[in-house]
Amino acid sequence: MIPLPPGTAAAGRWSPPLLHFATAVAFFGVFAGALFWGHNHLLGFDFQARWVLGLAHLLTLGVLTMTMLGALGQLLPVVWLVPTQEVQRWMRPAWVLFTGSLLVFVGALWSGASWYGRPAIGLLLSLGIYLTAFVRSLRKVKNWDFVALHVAVALGYLILLAVMGTLLAWDQQRGLLFSDPAGALIAHVHLALVGWMSLLICGVSYRLIPMFALSHDEHKGPGRAAFVLINLGLLGLAWDGLWGGRRALPLWAILLALGYGAYAFQMKMIFRGRHRRLDPSLALTVTALLGGALWVLLGLGLAFHLLPNTTESRAAYLAAGLLGWGLPFVLGQLTKILPMLVWITSFHPAVRPAQTPAPSTQDLTRPALSWAMVSLWLPAVGGLTAGLLLERPRLLALGSGAFLAIALLFAFNAFGTLAYTWGRPWRPQ
Amino acid sequence: MTETTAFLRDAILAALATVIDPEVGLDVVSLGLIYDLDISPEEVRVGMTLTTPGCPLGEIIQTLVTTAVRAAAPGRTVRVERRWDPPWSPAMLLPGVRP
Numbered sequence: 001m002i003p004l005p006p007g008t009a010a011a012g013r014w015s016p017p018l019l020h021f022a023t024a025v026a027f028f029g030v031f032a033g034a035l036f037w038g039h040n041h042l043l044g045f046d047f048q049a050r051w052v053l054g055l056a057h058l059l060t061l062g063v064l065t066m067t068m069l070g071a072l073g074q075l076l077p078v079v080w081l082v083p084t085q086e087v088q089r090w091m092r093p094a095w096v097l098f099t100g101s102l103l104v105f106v107g108a109l110w111s112g113a114s115w116y117g118r119p120a121i122g123l124l125l126s127l128g129i130y131l132t133a134f135v136r137s138l139r140k141v142k143n144w145d146f147v148a149l150h151v152a153v154a155l156g157y158l159i160l161l162a163v164m165g166t167l168l169a170w171d172q173q174r175g176l177l178f179s180d181p182a183g184a185l186i187a188h189v190h191l192a193l194v195g196w197m198s199l200l201i202c203g204v205s206y207r208l209i210p211m212f213a214l215s216h217d218e219h220k221g222p223g224r225a226a227f228v229l230i231n232l233g234l235l236g237l238a239w240d241g242l243w244g245g246r247r248a249l250p251l252w253a254i255l256l257a258l259g260y261g262a263y264a265f266q267m268k269m270i271f272r273g274r275h276r277r278l279d280p281s282l283a284l285t286v287t288a289l290l291g292g293a294l295w296v297l298l299g300l301g302l303a304f305h306l307l308p309n310t311t312e313s314r315a316a317y318l319a320a321g322l323l324g325w326g327l328p329f330v331l332g333q334l335t336k337i338l339p340m341l342v343w344i345t346s347f348h349p350a351v352r353p354a355q356t357p358a359p360s361t362q363d364l365t366r367p368a369l370s371w372a373m374v375s376l377w378l379p380a381v382g383g384l385t386a387g388l389l390l391e392r393p394r395l396l397a398l399g400s401g402a403f404l405a406i407a408l409l410f411a412f413n414a415f416g417t418l419a420y421t422w423g424r425p426w427r428p429q
Numbered sequence: 430m431t432e433t434t435a436f437l438r439d440a441i442l443a444a445l446a447t448v449i450d451p452e453v454g455l456d457v458v459s460l461g462l463i464y465d466l467d468i469s470p471e472e473v474r475v476g477m478t479l480t481t482p483g484c485p486l487g488e489i490i491q492t493l494v495t496t497a498v499r500a501a502a503p504g505r506t507v508r509v510e511r512r513w514d515p516p517w518s519p520a521m522l523l524p525g526v527r528p
Contacts, residue, residue: 078485211481214453214528216518275519276453276528336452340485343451348489349496360454 016091018341020070025414027062032407039400054109067330080141090133098126117169127162150203157195164188187241194234197326213274222266229259253303257296280370284332287377291324316388324381339364346420369413376402434468444501448493453528461521472506478517
């Protein structure tokens with residue numbers, strides 16, 4: 001009898017990472033539906049508008065953070081050879097608390113309830129459970145490499161931004177803690193987008209993209225420069241937003257832009273050395289790199305007052321960061337990892353009878369749907385950012401409609417793959 | 430190398446050629462993952478690597494290699510050891526193989 005690898009769920013039962021990925025796909029559908037339904041609210045709003053806050057947290061917590069937490073549960077054991085059980089032991093209860101708190105939080109925001117800050121405490125507690133499990137396992141890492149450093153620092157920023165977000169929600173009606181609430185919001189948003197999301201993406205991409213592209217360039221010089229520049233820019237920006245009166249924003253913007261440039265150069269080196277054709281996963285990564293460049297340009301435009309200082313311009317900047325950079329990267333890796341985990345769950349030799357042919361992981365997905373999704377990214381991000389910058393409702397309808405189509409295609413493909421975990425998929429039809 | 434050992438070596442390599450990396454879609458021999466193969470009357474020792482140390486399918490591929498060798502060399506103890514030195518690179522693909 002061939003044993004199951006530690007931490008692998010039996011067929012039909014989703015492992016904690018699979019559970020997180022499936023939830024993220026569902027939240028992406030809800031987010032895209034809400035964005036399309038309410039795209040007219042995107043003009044003439046302010047960042048304290050409950051509908052926008054709910055939408056933003058549905059994306060950042062429900063889709064991006066949910067995927068990243070699931071990915072860490074899978075990545076930490078295999079990359080750093082720490083026990084899977086230890087990393088994943090607390091992920092199910094943390095997932096219940098995190099998902100429940102997020103649903104109540106967004107529901108309270110959208111229904112106009114005054115107590116919406118309370119479920120933020122549940123979110124904070126659940127993140128504390130995840131972090132405790134991850135940090136305990138990070139302590140056991142023997143090979144403390146460049147990628148582990150990114151993960152550890154990103155987790156540190158996650159703690160900071162979660163505490164700060166809870167304090168912001170508590171202080172909104174009171175005005176006791178933050179003398180410059182707009183500056184504090186800038187700090188919170190950038191701790192999330194740059195410190196948590198982007199640094200984790202950078203670190204993970206140095207590990208995953210060479211693996212998926214069969215590109216083994218060991219030279220990490222630009223990546224190291226990116227790490228230093230991004231951290232300097234972010235810490236400076238957060239300090240300036242909280243206590244510095246936002247006087248040096250152009251300087252921090254330049255440091256962050258240089259950091260992104262160094263990261264993009266590192267990724268170019270990895271892609272140049274690849275030995276595999278461009279598949280949907282890698283194409284989504286390239287899309288993310290282009291979206292990241294747009295995000296950086298809009299950030300420089302805002303910092304140097306080349307763009308009008310309107311809520312719509314700032315929303316365009318955030319849309320480029322979240323939907324142009326973070327989301328395609330995360331979905332690109334899911335496109336590859338989800339079939340792998342389903343393969344392990346349902347086609348591992350321990351659960352499949354001998355002599356039964358196993359499919360490839362590629363056979364568990366529909367690449368045509370993934371390519372359709374990739375092709376929709378330009379009208380989606382282009383429509384939303386241009387619609388916000390030019391304040392054109394029709395462009396917003398185009399962008400949000402394209403995102404809804406992307407979400408539906410992704411959900412159809414992902415749940416089609418997940419369906420292989422039910423029953424006995426290896427049985428000849 | 431005796432004729433019997435050479436025959437067994439070919440049989441083991443043929444068995445390993447049926448072990449497919451489910452993500453790349455190529456067998457472990459074509460990928461150049463098998464570094465060495467030591468055959469003694471009691472034991473078969475396989476030195477192999479993975480395309481990357483963090484491969485989520487690594488443990489499964491190693492299990493499949495063990496199973497394939499055991500089937501090709503019944504009665505012998507099979508020991509599969511993972512090696513990271515030298516690290517795998519695309520230069521180790523067999524000539525003409527394109528993932």
